[in-house]
Amino acid sequence: MxxxxxxxxxxxxxxxxxxxxxxxxxxxxxxxxxxxxxxxxxxxxxxxxxxxxxxxxxxxxxxxQGIGVFFTIETEDVDKIYDDLKKRGVKIVIELRDEPWGDRHFAIQDPNGVGIDIVRYTSPED
Missing domain, CATH: 3.30.720.120 (Signal recognition particle alu RNA binding heterodimer, srp9/1)
Structure with a gap:
């Protein structure tokens, strides 16, 4: 499927x-x-x-209607994608950050209002 x-x-x-x-x-x-x-x-x-x-x-x-939907794009090099998009002028909605549950991610938004979370998954810190 x-x-x-x-x-x-x-x-x-x-x-x-x-x-x-x-x-x-x-x-x-x-x-x-x-x-x-x-x-x-x-x-x-x-x-x-x-x-x-x-x-x-x-x-x-x-x-x-432009609300309530998000996509997650998983990548090994989230920092590189973040730097590239920022240099090229893409509006970053959530700046690059590390979460306590292990994600390193940032978010942008498409023309339809869809949030796009670009993330590298790691194990949470103890």
Missing amino acids: KLNAGIITNKLAETKEFYTKWLGFGVKFENDFYLLMHTPDEQSDIAFLLPDHPSQQPLFQKPF
Whole structure:
């Protein structure tokens, strides 16, 4: 079983630019109402769909309201990604920090309001 999450949004162009430019995602498929992107290692996908498209059933027509969703991107070198994004002018919503439970992470936000937690997992300190 494989999970593929999706966001219903009017911001397909902005979303595509954000994920390709800042996070190195690729486009797996796109048309005028649907965008399927993959992580740089091509191991995970995320989909974006225009709201109210006549090809879609009512369940898949209402747009995302910009709150209550986050993605986590796990990486071995969170410091490098943080430094790179900061130098390139990406707005950092949560600055790089170490948590008592072991995460070293920071967060940014996509054009749809989705929080993106970029993290390196480690064991909690005793």
